[in-house]
Amino acid sequence: MKSRAVRLHAAMDLRLDEFELPPIKDDEMLVRVVSDTICMSTYKMAKLGVNHKRVHADVAEHPAITGHEFAGDIVEVGTKYKDKYKPGQKFTIQPAINYKGSMDSPGYSYEFCGGDSTYCILPHEIFDTNSFLVYNGEAYFQASLAEPLSCSIGALNAAYHTHMGVYVHDMGIKEGGNMAIVAGAGPMGLGCLTYAIHRGRRPGMLVVADINQDRLDRAESLFPPEQVKKETGVELHFVNNGKFGDLDAQIKGIRALTKDDKGFDDVLCYAPVASVVTLSDALLGRDGCLNFFSGPTDKKFSAPINFYEVHYGSHHVMGTTGGNTSDMIESLRMTEEGRMNPAVMITHIGGLNVAGETTCNLPNIPGGKKLIYTHKEMPLVALADLRKMAAKDKRYGDLADIVDKNNGLWNPEAERYVLKNWPDVEAR
Template sequence: MKARAVRLHAARDLRLDEFELPAIKEDEILVKVVSDSICMSTYKCATLGVEHKRVHEDVAEHPAIMGHEFAGDIVEVGAKWAGRFKPGMKFTIQPALNYKGAMWSPGYSYEFCGGDATYCILPAEVMECGCLLEYTGEAYYQASLAEPMSCSIGAFHAAYHTQMGVYEHEMGIREGGKLAIVAGAGPMGLGALTYALHCDRRPSLVVVADINQDRLDRAAELFPPAEVREETGIDLHFVNNGEFEDQAAALREITGGAGFDDVLCYAPVAPVVTLADAILGRDGCLNFFAGPTDKQFSAPINFYEVHYGSTHVMGTTGGNTADEVESLELTAAGRIDPAVMVTHVGGLDAAAETTLNLPKIPGGKKLIYTHVSMPLTALANLRAAAEGDERFAGLADIVEANRGLWCPTAERYLLEHWVEA
């Protein structure tokens, strides 16, 4: 069958191709992709090409479909999986397969499997690893965003704390502790925040630090600190750390000088890493979440405190299947809202340019609907877009009525009013 997809041919060479999908094998599954959210990891993959660890060397001959945060409908099931999956099921995937120690992953490594596509084929290893997940929720975008949410959830679970003389780690952020999210007013930081406020293991204090005041103001609108405190009992602060000469002292002061039990660092910038380290309290755990593209990236940290204060640094990249299942369950229960990450929507024809220019496009997550043709449009600009296309007016009405957030009603409207490409 014919499919269209954004495929990687070489470093910085993404093309919207039309091609023939082969018939599926008995251990494969054919799916219709409906939504895919674009990840900074895909930008890194697109710019590095074969230098990326997940990209195969012959990508010029066998281009790889981009996109790993996708959801849609199962179309055809190979005989091996007929007892577990049925045509018509909604699905999402956990792309971190770790299949037999290999780095291959949907959205990076496969000629016929990825999210920036109309249709794709899930290889056997996706099912063998338990990474094809049935989705029973209302909106496809929520399933797409379960993957980036799972990355933040994994970071919370991977944090650890210690006791002097005890050689077993206590896993997870410190319950009732103090949490800082540094460079945290972007999409992934807001995803971490919504999880921190509504997960089962919660801090008592959360500080979101950033130097972008517009982002901080938007975050405070979405998570009003007074309402958060009344609902959860958590003391929430949004701080523009760029306004202080001694940024570390200003952030530590919020903790009464003790420092933070857990710090999530969301920018691969040396001064940001050093700041994140400087605000750790005793036995503080720093999760360096944001992966750099520079293989020589480094930053000063305080090794005196590593020795005497038991501070420690670790990093996570991605979540596991259990993290993604948790994300789906919390979303379905209405406890978290991954829509706080979304600031733009567009069609498949916008995916390649958006991916290659992702760092230059302000805002949060860019959500692609693969069966429509639509320029990438900021949610804040939907009303202005209606001047050239009246369909945007209805979309603007829905989003504005929902505090400027994407929502299931908006998705339904888009899929009904934009003709399938």
């Protein structure tokens, strides 16, 4: 079977290729990919090429399919799994398979497996590590977003707190405590926000701080604080910390939101910027847990933090990258049950024809998650610009109507419209 896919050939060399897939083995599966959301980690992979830990040295001879946040349908099942899975079932995967300690991962390391493709082959490693997940929800994009959401789920589950003189950690964020997401109005921050306020163990107060007012305004329109308080009991604040002034003023302004300036129990830092790390650290109260969430590309990245408070204030710093399979399962189930809406992360849609270019330019494209429909030919379009394009193409007006009636969010009806009305992608 022929497949079309965006593949890494070298650093910043992503190409839309057409190639023949080999027949599947007894312990493999052929799948039809429908959706993939582009991750900043894929940009980092494209930028670093073979210097990325998950990319093989011979990628020029055996190009790797990009994309790891994907969902689709089962097409053909190897004999080993015929009693467990059936063609037509929706699926997604946990890409951090960690097979026998290897860094290899779909979307980084495989010639025939990755999300920016029309069809791909899932290798036995995915099944051996229980990383294959059946999805029973309505829309493919929701399953694609399970992986990025699982990263924030993992971050909140990995937080911990201590008691003086006791050498056992209380795992998870502090229930009813103060929590802050710094540089948090982007797609991953909003994913963290929607999970934090809808999970069972919630903070009492949550501050989303960012310096981009447009992103903050969008976030507040999606999560009106009064409504959030009424529905979840969480006191929610959106703060433009840049408006406070210098770093000291920012620290003072955000900490003032806490009772008696006690600081925050849990802080998540969503930008690999030294000043943002320092701000995040300074927000911590006693026994505060800082999760440095956003991974840098600079291997020598560092930032000042207060080690006096590490020693005397029991501050602790950690980092998580990705979530585990149980985190993904939690994400899928909460989405299937309608307990949270991952669509808050999506601001752009497009076809496979723009996946490579979008990946390479990702830091320069504003907004949130970029959703790719891998069988479709479509320019990258911001949801906010759909109405502007209607004058030249009625389909965009129809899409705008569907999005508008869903509070400006991408949704299953919009997905069905794209899959029905846009042409299939051609190889280039």
